[in-house]
Amino acid sequence: MKRPRLIPPADAVAEITQRLAIINANPQLNALLGVNPNALAEAAQYQSLRRRGQLTGPLHGVPLIVKDNIACAGLPLTLGCAALAQLRASTDALVVRRLRQAGAIILARANMSEFAFDVRSRSSLGGDVRHPHFPTLTAGGSSGGSAAAVAAGMAEGALGTDTGGSIRIPCSYTGLVGLRPRVRRGQMEGIAPLSLSKDTVGPMVHSVQDAALLHAIIHGQMPSAVEPVSLKGVRLGAIRVLEGEDPDQLAVWYDALATLRRQGATLVDIDLPILPEVASATCLSLYEFRVAFDAWLQQHPGAPADLGAIVASGQFLPEFRPLLTQMLTCERLRTPPWLAGRQLRRRLRQTLGLLAEKGRLDGFVYPTVGRIPYSLEKMPPGCAPELAAISGFAAITLPCGTTPTGFPVGLEILAPGGEESALLALAAACETAFSLA
Structure with missing residues (x-):
């Protein structure tokens, strides 16, 4: 089994410095939408605690990447969309709060398919996410920025969201382990919605052990090592x-x-x-997105009033206009197509x-x-x-x-x-x- 990589670094400052150097050397990948400007200061605090023998948790000083539809307090929350470029999160999403409690440093925000719509990652703010080892190819989507960042060494782990394959597709493309947990509505607190019936959030890492570690932490569970079963008889x-x-x-x-x-x-x-x-x-997100997204926008002061206002602004990828226009017609749930999808x-x-x-x-x-x-x-x-x-x-x-x-x-x-x-x-x-x- 692969060696876990999500291990508290001996020197958090050196760790963050090394990861920032990799980020700065690879702007052409378009993997990120922004770096946490406080990352080095946070690393210094964790290093000071380590010197005093005070480790905060299993991720003490570990840098992680977070997809940019997951709220991180004080940082932009853009979903890759130009219309949301000025939006900032006032509080952490539940999963981010749990990562920080475990000692993690949120190093950067990952580029993504705009609104998390697509199976390749292209956004009006970040362009195309390129595969770190095959730069003429897509890294997949919609969590492609998270996958490309981890595969390129910008961090050893990231969070993505998965509605129709958005964690698993880019992890497959980039040779990572990606876990789509079963749907738990409460876990999505602070994460921009796409489909309330299908949205979930999970780890994108190099090993099953690391996936289990992040999965346990973001679900409020006690982390424990995974014991592989014997394949004999499976x-x-x-x-x-x-x-x-x-x-x-x-x-x-x-x-x-x-x-x-x-x-x-x-x-x-x-x-x-x-x-x-x-x-x-027909994907349930077609019918569920507008209702859930309008409610999400109303929770964020300074955001556009609703999806209609974003469409009217034209500040998004033009190729998504037909889909957004169609979504605008879905004003409520429990329509016959939605009920058929649930059935x-x-x-x-x-x-x-x-x-x-x-x-x-x-x-x-x-x-x-x-x-x-x-x-x-x-x-x-x-x-x-x-x-x-x-x-x-x-x-x-x-x-x-x-x-x-x-x-x-x-x-x-x-x-x-x-x-x-x-x-x-x-x-x-x-x-x-x-x-x-």
């Missing part, structure tokens, strides 16, 4: 229809499945007849739960995305990320190999029901298997 449902047609990615995927078998796992081919409905379903959610949960029960499955596995990107433009990832997003179940992506060009390939594990602990233990076992292959 039964995994492989959803073959999600494998895609990218030959380079498929070769890595088949090798990953072979590795899991060699370690004792049983792979069961799964048919998912409901998948065409999932693929063709699909229930049916998908039931379908996955029954398949797991009948097959005695510990989880489902499939490639995180349908194919790797080939430009800065939007690369449709397939409907794989939507299985967790629509069902509300927890899912995690972890790297399972690279293509001949060195591009990372992610394997996603979805676990129906329950807490994330069993999913993390299973992911840790798979991570260990891949590291030994």
